[in-house]
Amino acid sequence: MSTKRESNFLADVDLTREKLVNRLFYGTLVVASVFGLVMLVLLIADVLWEATQALSTFDIDIGNFLTGTSSSRAEQAGFGASILASLWLMALTAVLAFFIAVGCAVYLVEYAPENRTTRLIEANLANLAGVPSIVYGLLVLALIVNDAGLGSVILAGAIALALLIVPIIIVATIESIRAVPSSVRDGSYAMGATKWQTIRRVVLPQAMPGILTGTILALARAIGETAPLIMVGTMLHATRYPSGPLSSFSAMPTQIYNWTYQADRMFNGLAALGIVVLLLFLVAMYALAGYLRNRYETDDGSISNV
Amino acid sequence: MSSNTTNERTTGESTSETEGLSDDTIIETDISVGPDSSRTTGRPNTIVSADSLDVYYGDDRALSDVTIEIPEHRVTAMIGPSGCGKSTFLRSINRMNDRIPSAHVDGALSFRGKNVYDEDVDPVALRRKIGQVFQSPNPFPKSIYDNVAYGLRVQGKADDVDLDDAVERALRGAALWDEVKDQLDESGLDLSGGQQQRLCIARAIATDPEVILMDEPTSALDPVAASKIEDLIDELVEKYTVIIVTHNMQQAARISDKTAVFLTGGELVEFDDTARIFENPDDDRVEDYITGKFG
Numbered sequence: 001m002s003t004k005r006e007s008n009f010l011a012d013v014d015l016t017r018e019k020l021v022n023r024l025f026y027g028t029l030v031v032a033s034v035f036g037l038v039m040l041v042l043l044i045a046d047v048l049w050e051a052t053q054a055l056s057t058f059d060i061d062i063g064n065f066l067t068g069t070s071s072s073r074a075e076q077a078g079f080g081a082s083i084l085a086s087l088w089l090m091a092l093t094a095v096l097a098f099f100i101a102v103g104c105a106v107y108l109v110e111y112a113p114e115n116r117t118t119r120l121i122e123a124n125l126a127n128l129a130g131v132p133s134i135v136y137g138l139l140v141l142a143l144i145v146n147d148a149g150l151g152s153v154i155l156a157g158a159i160a161l162a163l164l165i166v167p168i169i170i171v172a173t174i175e176s177i178r179a180v181p182s183s184v185r186d187g188s189y190a191m192g193a194t195k196w197q198t199i200r201r202v203v204l205p206q207a208m209p210g211i212l213t214g215t216i217l218a219l220a221r222a223i224g225e226t227a228p229l230i231m232v233g234t235m236l237h238a239t240r241y242p243s244g245p246l247s248s249f250s251a252m253p254t255q256i257y258n259w260t261y262q263a264d265r266m267f268n269g270l271a272a273l274g275i276v277v278l279l280l281f282l283v284a285m286y287a288l289a290g291y292l293r294n295r296y297e298t299d300d301g302s303i304s305n306v
Numbered sequence: 307m308s309s310n311t312t313n314e315r316t317t318g319e320s321t322s323e324t325e326g327l328s329d330d331t332i333i334e335t336d337i338s339v340g341p342d343s344s345r346t347t348g349r350p351n352t353i354v355s356a357d358s359l360d361v362y363y364g365d366d367r368a369l370s371d372v373t374i375e376i377p378e379h380r381v382t383a384m385i386g387p388s389g390c391g392k393s394t395f396l397r398s399i400n401r402m403n404d405r406i407p408s409a410h411v412d413g414a415l416s417f418r419g420k421n422v423y424d425e426d427v428d429p430v431a432l433r434r435k436i437g438q439v440f441q442s443p444n445p446f447p448k449s450i451y452d453n454v455a456y457g458l459r460v461q462g463k464a465d466d467v468d469l470d471d472a473v474e475r476a477l478r479g480a481a482l483w484d485e486v487k488d489q490l491d492e493s494g495l496d497l498s499g500g501q502q503q504r505l506c507i508a509r510a511i512a513t514d515p516e517v518i519l520m521d522e523p524t525s526a527l528d529p530v531a532a533s534k535i536e537d538l539i540d541e542l543v544e545k546y547t548v549i550i551v552t553h554n555m556q557q558a559a560r561i562s563d564k565t566a567v568f569l570t571g572g573e574l575v576e577f578d579d580t581a582r583i584f585e586n587p588d589d590d591r592v593e594d595y596i597t598g599k600f601g
Contacts, residue, residue, distance in 0.1 A: 183444040192434030193460040
């Protein structure tokens with residue numbers, strides 16, 4: 001009885017069209033999400049396919065590939081010198097970029113007066129992060145490589161990459177510092193701490209997981225950058241291990257790039273293998289960033305926005 | 307205070323004895339007035355005083371012509387409706403209002419006779435004499451030990467004292483030692499809200515300040531935790547001067563010796579012995595506020 005009355009009561013409500021719209025919209029969202037995932041899978045599958053093809057077609061010695069230096073003769077060419085050059089680049093870039101970026105972010109958040117100039121600087125940091133990377137390469141080529149006479153060395157490449165990622169790290173650091181609750185700062189000031197003590201002992205430690213995550217993600221971008229390094233100038237073949245910051249070099253992405261346009265088809269195979277190595281480095285860095293984020297996220301939510 | 311101080315407080319809860327109360331003691335509700343008879347004898351020194359103090363946020367006047375003399379080694383409560391300026395007054399004492407760029411101060415606010423807004427007073431130095439406990443517990447995301455040691459470290463006293471000993475003393479002083487002595491290395495944020503607030507009190511007393519400012523320290527806590535804080539305040543006042551802002555009139559009546567009533571507009575309407583404020587205030591507006599007709 002009662003169910004019948006209820007169905008009569010709802011009889012004039014027709015939801016067919018609304019439900020169709022809901023399902024259409026839901027379907028669009030799913031397709032959009034799956035598209036990105038499919039492209040990623042296709043990319044990885046293609047890279048791995050090319051690499052296995054290269055391994056089976058050419059007689060490539062993995063050990064020699066990972067440790068040897070490159071050569072104009074494809075049978076002897078290895079990737080080791082480029083891997084080492086990239087590690088040097090990462091270390092120098094991290095040191096150069098981290099301190100400049102964190103210093104700048106601390107100044108902007110904690111010290112800079114709240115006026116139009118400060119807001120202008122902050123707004124333009126985001127623009128700076130969007131500047132094409134080749135522009136930084138040109139800048140370093142003109143100022144550091146030529147004018148300062150440093151030459152096409154690892155340090156010059158690191159300066160170009162550092163310029164590229166400094167704005168990214170600054171933005172991440174500003175977010176992390178702003179996420180430290182003001183109640184905690186008040187607690188520190190009320191204990192008679194100076195501004196610097198408050199920043200060093202309370203604000204920076206709490207913001208550090210977010211800062212480190214942002215830095216690692218920025219470095220992950222830098223390790224794959226090719227254009228600025230080409231501008232700075234790299235060796236066609238990294239035939240020597242870099243001995244320090246002032247060695248000439250060819251990093252992983254530039255060596256891969258140089259290999260791809262060689263006439264000998266075996267070089268193309270080496271490039272495919274090199275891309276796998278580069279991707280493994282990226283995966284490792286993303287994993288480290290993810291680990292840092294998860295490890296500290298339970299303590300405070302300050303880095304969930306990075 | 308006269309003879310109406312015979313009710314005693316046993317540890318834990320406040321009990322009002324019905325025997326031995328003199329006739330002029332009025333207990334209309336459960337409010338038992340006067341925390342401790344031992345504190346009411348003798349005339350204490352003034353430790354904090356304001357003379358025609360105005361505080362502005364931009365063009366808004368938050369405090370208007372406040373003149374007050376707060377006695378040493380007593381609990382002074384600030385009560386009044388929201389937005390009446392009682393928290394502003396508290397934050398003016400240790401110059402935490404300096405952190406708000408638009409705030410500025412006219413008139414004098416003195417600590418031990420020295421105007422804290424004089425040119426030569428460094429707010430950092432001032433805050434080392436005047437501790438503060440905030441409305442919501444705000445322990446640092448550090449270990450319990452490091453939270454308590456924080457003040458000693460930033461004030462450069464960590465090398466002069468036995469730090470372990472100082473931390474233990476502060477935690478005992480905040481009635482927290484027995485609960486946390488086996489977990490000093492764990493994060494202060496893992497404690498319950500009431501424990502966190504007592505940790506913040508331990509942090510404040512570790513550096514041995516002269517005055518402890520408390521801004522509604524129990525408003526974020528459950529009644530049991532709040533009761534522990536109230537008991538603690540009763541003990542703290544033997545060594546320190548406590549100035550407490552509270553929304554809770556029963557709390558002010560239970561724990562304070564002196565009560566200041568602020569009303570809307572940042573005006574200090576009446577300041578007197580707590581018993582007098584709650585039993586026979588001079589100002590009708592105070593009576594209306596106390597009895598709930600206003601605010």
